[in-house]
Amino acid sequence: FFACASVSVLWLFSIGSWSQRIQSPKHEETATTCPTVGRGSRAGSYLSFFDGNKDEYVRRYSSFPDTLRVKMKDMARDMFYFGYDNYMKYAFPEDELNPIDCEGRGPDVLNPSNININDVLGNYSLTLIDTLDTLLVLGNVTEFQRAVKLVIDTVSFDKDSTVQVFEANIRILGSLISAHILLTDPKHPFGKVGFEGYDNELLHLAHDLAVRLLPAFENTSTGIPYPRVNLKTGVPADSVNETCTAGAGSLLVEFGILSRLIGDSTFEWVARRAVRALWSLRSNQTGLLGNVVNIQTGQWVGKQSGLGAGMDSFYEYLLKSYILFGEKEDYRMFQAAYESIQNHLRRGRESCNEGEGDPPLYVNVNMFSGEIVNTWIDSLQAFFPGLQVLNGDVDNAICLHAFYYAIWKRFGALPERYNWQLQAPDVLFYPLRPELVESTYLLYQATKNPFYLHVGMDILQSLEKNAKVRCGYATLHHVVDKSKEDRMESFFLSETCKYLYLLFDEDNPLHKSDNKYIFTTEGHVVPIDKRFREKQWNDFFPCEEGALAEREPHSPPCDRIPEERRYTLPLKSVYMRQIDHMVGLF
Ligand SMILES: *[C@@H]1O[C@H](CO)[C@@H](O)[C@H](O)[C@H]1NC(C)=O
Numbered sequence: 001f002f003a004c005a006s007v008s009v010l011w012l013f014s015i016g017s018w019s020q021r022i023q024s025p026k027h028e029e030t031a032t033t034c035p036t037v038g039r040g041s042r043a044g045s046y047l048s049f050f051d052g053n054k055d056e057y058v059r060r061y062s063s064f065p066d067t068l069r070v071k072m073k074d075m076a077r078d079m080f081y082f083g084y085d086n087y088m089k090y091a092f093p094e095d096e097l098n099p100i101d102c103e104g105r106g107p108d109v110l111n112p113s114n115i116n117i118n119d120v121l122g123n124y125s126l127t128l129i130d131t132l133d134t135l136l137v138l139g140n141v142t143e144f145q146r147a148v149k150l151v152i153d154t155v156s157f158d159k160d161s162t163v164q165v166f167e168a169n170i171r172i173l174g175s176l177i178s179a180h181i182l183l184t185d186p187k188h189p190f191g192k193v194g195f196e197g198y199d200n201e202l203l204h205l206a207h208d209l210a211v212r213l214l215p216a217f218e219n220t221s222t223g224i225p226y227p228r229v230n231l232k233t234g235v236p237a238d239s240v241n242e243t244c245t246a247g248a249g250s251l252l253v254e255f256g257i258l259s260r261l262i263g264d265s266t267f268e269w270v271a272r273r274a275v276r277a278l279w280s281l282r283s284n285q286t287g288l289l290g291n292v293v294n295i296q297t298g299q300w301v302g303k304q305s306g307l308g309a310g311m312d313s314f315y316e317y318l319l320k321s322y323i324l325f326g327e328k329e330d331y332r333m334f335q336a337a338y339e340s341i342q343n344h345l346r347r348g349r350e351s352c353n354e355g356e357g358d359p360p361l362y363v364n365v366n367m368f369s370g371e372i373v374n375t376w377i378d379s380l381q382a383f384f385p386g387l388q389v390l391n392g393d394v395d396n397a398i399c400l401h402a403f404y405y406a407i408w409k410r411f412g413a414l415p416e417r418y419n420w421q422l423q424a425p426d427v428l429f430y431p432l433r434p435e436l437v438e439s440t441y442l443l444y445q446a447t448k449n450p451f452y453l454h455v456g457m458d459i460l461q462s463l464e465k466n467a468k469v470r471c472g473y474a475t476l477h478h479v480v481d482k483s484k485e486d487r488m489e490s491f492f493l494s495e496t497c498k499y500l501y502l503l504f505d506e507d508n509p510l511h512k513s514d515n516k517y518i519f520t521t522e523g524h525v526v527p528i529d530k531r532f533r534e535k536q537w538n539d540f541f542p543c544e545e546g547a548l549a550e551r552e553p554h555s556p557p558c559d560r561i562p563e564e565r566r567y568t569l570p571l572k573s574v575y576m577r578q579i580d581h582m583v584g585l586f
């Protein structure tokens with residue numbers, strides 16, 4: 001069995017054969033090529049597998065001493081403070097820290113079309129706001145309170161800034177709501193963090209911002225919002241009528257919580273209407289959605305369907321909305337979407353940890369035909385194993401995560417796009433994204449397998465080695481030559497550092513069994529709370545209640561992995577070796 005399994009790996013040496021096979025989802029493997037063992041110069045490296053005692057994967061990954069765990073936790077904490085303290089010293093009240101020049105960065109006013117900057121930087125102290133709840137996760141109550149007061153005293157959204165609705169929602173609105181809830185949580189999960197005189201100012205700020213985002217939902221004939229608004233003047237004249245699916249369809253978690261906190265259904269209503277509109281445009285053949293849509297005509301402008309850029313958090317928020325609000329409609333949509341994904345995007349062998357064939361991988365296809373449209377996967381898709389964990393599909397999560405980890409090992413980072421056919425990056429930058437760490441953390445919570453602590457350590461050490469600069473951590477411009485760009489996105493502190501710290505912090509309040517939390521797509525902590533399952537208004541869209549499947553998602557799904565697997569590798573070493581080889585590690 002293993003012999004043939006590893007033989008099928010040998011086929012991968014021929015790039016053509018893998019890409020051919022990965023393009024036909026139901027390819028039947030045969031074992032008739034067993035005799036080719038030993039062919040080719042690299043084949044010898046597989047033979048070491050048969051020498052079980054010396055298996056390098058088992059040796060490397062199957063334990064993680066507690067002292068090392070504490071050391072890594074401290075390293076993650078120091079990483080956060082190095083970035084945070086320098087932001088406060090050199091950049092605040094501007095939006096971001098330029099970590100090489102040690103200066104602040106705000107919107108690019110000279111070049112309004114520089115959306116790479118202006119979509120995100122609204123001249124509203126972005127990094128400080130995005131970081132609030134991370135301070136609590138790290139247990140720094142005094143600094144959290146100081147930061148909250150600074151936000152209250154200095155931040156205003158009455159700014160002539162044109163930002164992306166999606167970015168403002170996940171980074172700013174989500175953080176304000178999360179910090180407000182944690183400040184007022186009667187269960188005090190992080191100890192006494194509320195302070196004298198707090199008068200719901202963060203909630204008022206969140207509400208003010210959300211009102212400024214509302215014009216995006218007007219004058220669109222589908223209900224799918226415009227991608228950008230000016231915080232002072234609304235939707236700019238001559239705005240594009242095109243938006244990506246994730247941008248328009250990942251607002252429900254934050255807008256829904258806001259509506260339920262203030263008892264005004266407007267926000268949830270517009271967010272839900274957008275999700276429903278997108279959902280109604282899915283292909284009736286494949287059940288898939290595209291990545292870019294015209295908000296006036298409902299025509300798909302981008303017909304690519306995948307799990308990365310442009311689509312990622314759309315799926316994430318269907319499931320997370322259900323977990324938070326308990327609306328069955330959201331779970332039905334998620335289940336149907338997940339099934340379409342498994343049927344049309346997933347390639348490779350059927351089972352992660354059994355059988356022969358290529359490792360499972362999710363490719364980009366045409367939403368109508370299901371045909372593969374390119375041979376790259378992007379760095380953002382590395383979030384998906386975390387979502388699979390939330391959905392209870394730990395097995396598939398393990399395999400997809402292992403693929404991204406192998407890419408990380410090769411480059412010490414994740415290239416923005418990796419071409420699995422050419423075994424090379426297509427797009428070379430790495431802006432300190434959190435998605436792989438996020439999945440690593442959720443898989444560790446689900447399996448408690450020390451393998452994931454090693455993954456976290458590798459990530460931490462590569463960031464120290466490749467990205468650390470004078471005043472913080474810098475975007476890698478080029479994952480091969482490790483040249484840098486002078487930018488540290490706010491998600492580095494709010495997500496990358498937070499998930500790294502949580503991975504190694506066994507005793508965090510978030511890990512106590514009576515505290516149940518979910519993370520927004522920007523890593524903001526939100527309790528799963530009865531309050532959010534109640535609403536003061538009637539259903540906006542009364543509709544037939546279909547049967548809800550028996551299996552409900554759990555968060556996190558501890559104990560789903562057989563006991564024995566907790567103490568060995570999550571993925572058999574023959575398969576790890578296969579993946580490492582496929583991404584060119586040896
Ligand atoms: C940011 O906002 C402040 C105060 O409203 C204003 O004075 C400043 O010009 C703005 N900066 C940019 C880059 O827009």
Ligand SMILES: *[C@@H]1O[C@H](CO)[C@@H](O)[C@H](O)[C@H]1NC(C)=O
Pocket residue numbers: 081084085139140142143
């Ligand atoms: C909290 O953060 C501040 C600012 O970085 C720092 O000076 C202080 O030492 C931190 N406190 C703890 C307990 O970590």
Ligand SMILES: *[C@@H]1O[C@H](CO)[C@@H](O)[C@H](O)[C@H]1NC(C)=O
Pocket residue numbers: 215216218219234235
């Ligand atoms: C919607 O269009 C109408 C008519 O063109 C215009 O008066 C109104 O200001 C628009 N609303 C928004 C929010 O742009």
Ligand SMILES: *[C@@H]1O[C@H](CO)[C@@H](O)[C@H](O)[C@H]1NC(C)=O
Pocket residue numbers: 238239240241296
């Ligand atoms: C967007 O659509 C509206 C309504 O169909 C149209 O009037 C406007 O010109 C379009 N904008 C652009 C930039 O194409």
Ligand SMILES: *[C@@H]1O[C@H](CO)[C@@H](O)[C@H](O)[C@H]1NC(C)=O
Pocket residue numbers: 284285
């Ligand atoms: C499926 O959608 C296409 C257009 O996308 C439409 O022409 C066709 O009638 C639809 N088929 C069914 C069975 O609804």
